[in-house]
Amino acid sequence: MTEHASKSSSDARSAADDSGLSSSYNQGLTPLHPPQKSLIRVNMVLRALVLLILASVAELLLYMHHDVQAGTILLPAAVLAVLMVSVLPHRIYRRWGYDMGDAQLRVLRGYLWRTDTIVPFNRIQHIDVAQGPVQRLFDLSTLIVHTAGTHNSIVTLPGLATADAEAMRETIKDHIRQDMI
């Protein structure tokens, strides 16, 4: 598997060592820009809040109409919420990885449901660099490449430093020739 990791992965390893990550989690590919972990955490906080609100409503309804012990729903939900915010972001983050090869982009994500995508540069039709409001706070961008395929025709790679994403766009752009379709 490691033969795909090209020269950029040497930087990756040093970056991985800096942030205390073992490279085995993402097969030694380039990890995402570290602030991405904070972004995932922000998203998780939002989700945890939604979960807690729903749990409180359910708990209240149950408490009013049935004779249940206080905290039967809220307590597990709170534990889950704490786990979501404290443990999950790091675990999600370290399973992400990408690799800019000489002629192809590789994106690895997920653990239980793992997907490992390779897009050859000369198959890419157009490229987007996207940035949402929260991403802007962390100076992160998402690189989106479009291929002509119908399955998985849009490959997204979130959590790149904006400068990196733009540099990657330029690299890929050079590989796209005009007469493709």
Next chain:
Amino acid sequence: MSEPTETPPVQDSAPFRHLHPLSIILKSLSMIGRNIVAIAVLHFSLFDQNIAYTMLAAAALVVLVAGVTALIWSRFTYQVTDREIRIKSGLLNRNNRSIPFDRIQDVSLEQKLPHRLLRLATVALETGSGGGEDGQLEALTRSDAEELRDTIRDYKAGRNAVSPDSIEQVATEEAPALFAMDNRRIFIAGLFNFSFVLLAILGALAQNLDFLLPDDFFDPRNWFDALPDQQIIDGLSFWVRVAGVLGAIFSLVIIGFVSGIIRTFIREYGFRLDRVDSGQPGFRRRRGLFTLTDMVMPIHRVQAAIIQTGPVRQRYGWYHLKFKSLAGDASGETDHSAAPCATRAEINAVLGQCAIRSPGETVPFHQVSSALWWRRALLAVLLLGAIAMTSGTLFHSGFYAVLLLAGPVSLFLFLSWQQHQYVLSDGQLFVRSGWWRRRLTLLPLSKIQTVDVSQTAWDHPLDLATIIIGIAGGSAVAPLTIRAIGLDRASDLRRQLLSRTASHPAIG
């Protein structure tokens, strides 16, 4: 303006043209036809069967539909320049679309029955941008439509002048078709097209025309009254009852076969696949009993070939060849049907025209992991067991019989697993799948867009993976997948799959 000019539109300042005026009448008629049921319903309900009101409503409908259609017609113009086609349309929201000839994947002419009587044709331009037709010119004269097609073809061939030989003339000169089906062959194809669609149509008719039926037709109490209870049935002997059930099943089967044959005849009548060599080499397909379609697809746009068959069909040696191209078929199929019912030799002859080859007889296909079937069979057995237990204990002990389904389900999964094979040979990937609907996909490696290796939660213990291959065109719902192969093998296979993409142009 409405009458098409005779000069070939090659300059950039070509005039904007309207569609043929007869299209107003055709379109109005089809709109009115769709609303006639509503009028009939109104006649019986709101108007209380007063014929004067109904006539008035019908007249108003005709005027409204014709007026709106004429207005739409007057606002729909198109212009053919030497590089692109521009279409202006819309009453309030004006839409100005330009389709460069470069982006057009294939051009198809379609003639519904009324169009054929009036010598008109609909031109559909596909750019492969997903989601339906990209440019449709309804109702041009047949000669105009052919001229437009030839213009696009000539542009693609890199010639500016309209060549003297249109596709029509060339096709009549070269006699032998690549593949054609006579009525006997269409009949055979129809036999394998067994479907209950006729039954569905009868059902739908009964639903829509229920105002013609007696008021209490759908009231079950009537039916209970009509059946003189069990007495008549009880009076019959056992064998007569068995014969009755068999007769009912037999008539259902007959209906299935007949509707399959009728459907096939309507769609495939006069099927003919030609190779056109003037300009870009391409396939030209003509077919249809009522609706005549005439499609030209450049050969180098063919992304992959699919050979479909079934257990019975394969026994008799019949196969269905389809091409995956960037654009879908006009009839809603995702692939272009190239030979609906052909022998292997005939299919090889067609494949010989493009850069795709059949796998040789001796090529050893690789089997995938047996976990593909036993994992699902285990799941099915557990699920059926749970259903049988709950319903058996709660309702009736007869429900335990649900467990008997586990046998056939497991057998089906096992047979499907046996059919799922793949091999990489000669610069092409061959993937077989399905037991009941057998398909063999032939994919040149140079046409691969993306490759995914993915693992689900229950793949981890067995260290298995699924390869999903993105091809341009074709269906996003059922992409080309190779299931349940070892992770190392999957990674290895992916490296080989991607070895050809760098050196070849992408789509083309």
